[in-house]
Amino acid sequence: MTSFHDFGLDAAITRALAEESYATPTPIQAQTIPIVLSRRDVVGIAQTGTGKTAAFALPILHYLAANPRGRERKSCRVLVLSPTRELSGQILESFRAYGRHLRIATALAIGGVSMGNQVRALLNGVDVLVATPGRLIDLVKSNALRLGDVECLVLDEADRMLDMGFIHDIRKIVAKLPAKRQTLLFSATMPRAIAELAAQMLRDPAHVAVTPAASTVERVEQRVIRVDRPEKPATLVDVLRSETIDRALVFTRTKHGADKVVRGLQKAGIAAEAIHGNKSQPQRERVLAAFRKGEIRILIATDIAARGIDVDGISHVVNFDLPEVPETYVHRIGRTARAGAAGIAISLCAGEELALLRDIEKLIRMPIPITGDRGHARREEVRASVRRADRPASQPKSQNRQSQNRQSQNGKSQNRQWRRDAAPASGEMASVAFMRGGFMAKRNPAPRGPNWRSHAKGS
Numbered sequence: 380m381t382s383f384h385d386f387g388l389d390a391a392i393t394r395a396l397a398e399e400s401y402a403t404p405t406p407i408q409a410q411t412i413p414i415v416l417s418r419r420d421v422v423g424i425a426q427t428g429t430g431k432t433a434a435f436a437l438p439i440l441h442y443l444a445a446n447p448r449g450r451e452r453k454s455c456r457v458l459v460l461s462p463t464r465e466l467s468g469q470i471l472e473s474f475r476a477y478g479r480h481l482r483i484a485t486a487l488a489i490g491g492v493s494m495g496n497q498v499r500a501l502l503n504g505v506d507v508l509v510a511t512p513g514r515l516i517d518l519v520k521s522n523a524l525r526l527g528d529v530e531c532l533v534l535d536e537a538d539r540m541l542d543m544g545f546i547h548d549i550r551k552i553v554a555k556l557p558a559k560r561q562t563l564l565f566s567a568t569m570p571r572a573i574a575e576l577a578a579q580m581l582r583d584p585a586h587v588a589v590t591p592a593a594s595t596v597e598r599v600e601q602r603v604i605r606v607d608r609p610e611k612p613a614t615l616v617d618v619l620r621s622e623t624i625d626r627a628l629v630f631t632r633t634k635h636g637a638d639k640v641v642r643g644l645q646k647a648g649i650a651a652e653a654i655h656g657n658k659s660q661p662q663r664e665r666v667l668a669a670f671r672k673g674e675i676r677i678l679i680a681t682d683i684a685a686r687g688i689d690v691d692g693i694s695h696v697v698n699f700d701l702p703e704v705p706e707t708y709v710h711r712i713g714r715t716a717r718a719g720a721a722g723i724a725i726s727l728c729a730g731e732e733l734a735l736l737r738d739i740e741k742l743i744r745m746p747i748p749i750t751g752d753r754g755h756a757r758r759e760e761v762r763a764s765v766r767r768a769d770r771p772a773s774q775p776k777s778q779n780r781q782s783q784n785r786q787s788q789n790g791k792s793q794n795r796q797w798r799r800d801a802a803p804a805s806g807e808m809a810s811v812a813f814m815r816g817g818f819m820a821k822r823n824p825a826p827r828g829p830n831w832r833s834h835a836k837g838s
Contacts, residue, residue, distance in 0.1 A: 386412050388437060389444045391480035399476060405430035406589040412438050415563060420584035422577050423565040426713055431565045432473045435533050440478045443506055450484065450504030454528040459509040462539040464489040464660060469689050470535065471509040483507060490514045491660030498523040512548035526555040537566040537573050542704060553580055568706045598716040601724045605752040608729040612643040615699060618725055619649055619677060625694040628714050629679045632700035637679045640699060651677035682707055688714055698726040701735040705742040
């Protein structure tokens with residue numbers, strides 16, 4: 380297929396695609412759309428950013444336009460599940476953009492915001508509901524949503540939902556769906572758990588894979604900087620100052636770590652904002668909008684943003700912390716080099732993260748070049764300073780002789796003090812005198828003999 384007109388989509392949909400300047404379908408779209416139009420189940424494997432959303436949204440909209448029916452209260456005909464709020468919002472925007480000339484009712488059900496508006500949106504029923512698993516279960520439990528009328532189920536970024544622990548929620552949701560339905564599962568990777576889930580949920584699915592599992596974006600230049608963990612904040616500042624950056628997305632492992640990085644950058648005079656699960660939904664939407672507009676050039680994020688941030692113009696992805704799951708690295712760097720542009724991915728690797736780096740290289744089947752070792756330079760600097768501190772300072776011979784005389788006199792004075800302490804005494808004082816004159820003298824023997832004449836103290 381070389382044009383969207385070749386699929387036989389509804390005229391209202393092709394009109395919207397022309398307005399969106401869509402001309403040639405991507406490989407995942409060219410292979411998937413005809414299968415979905417035939418109402419067959421699909422397992423689609425493709426990298427993030429390859430156009431998976433349109434691959435399922437366009438044929439679903441065509442089906443709804445070709446098979447209109449009245450909406451049932453508190454129900455939906457199409458249910459799309461995605462792992463994050465941001466991705467859910469973007470999927471809904473795509474449905475609305477492609478179906479702008481159709482009479483399609485849509486709704487969004489995500490956490491972080493009041494459930495009241497979502498309950499009201501579902502009251503009269505919708506055609507397409509895009510949701511995160513947790514909020515969807517809340518709506519079902521509160522009797523605000525019934526799933527008995529779902530004709531098509533879409534699981535987008537299924538492997539990410541598995542990573543985030545949504546597998547049990549998904550099983551609960553699927554148990555409430557009609558057995559007779561179309562199921563579409565899309566994922567960037569296909570771990571064994573996802574393959575087992577697909578076998579249980581889908582009926583004789585067609586498999587579509589347009590790129591090898593876990594392959595990286597070809598136009599991304601990947602680099603590693605070896606650095607000791609305490610030096611990471613300073614190294615990040617150096618990277619952001621030395622690189623020509625349009626927009627940079629910096630990934631940390633934890634929410635606390637993201638906030639800490641933001642504070643460090645702000646102290647260094649670099650404006651940055653953070654986005655993670657502890658931020659309210661309005662905060663996250665505000666920060667993302669500012670990032671898209673270019674008002675914020677540096678965005679610090681946890682892996683909640685590894686999928687779902689579809690922002691053009693991200694020139695750099697920086698892994699402040701390497702991910703513990705190798706596949707996550709692929710999704711992170713997939714945020715750059717989008718729409719045919721080039722991109723740069725820089726990873727700061729501490730010594731304890733070397734095993735994670737090896738796992739990533741094994742997954743992507745290529746070594747990532749190490750372009751710097753800030754930790755090595757810092758360690759050499761410390762060693763040099765220690766060597767300088769340990770090296771005896773050169774002194775004039777006369778000064779050496781004066782130092783030796785003073786040390787010799789101090790030694791004689793100390794010996795006289797020990798002899799006085801060792802004088803005959805009775806009872807407890809005698810014991811103390813014995814310890815000072817015997818045991819302690821052995822622990823701290825007075826310097827004597829040739830050593831005092833040939834060496835300075837401290838050598």
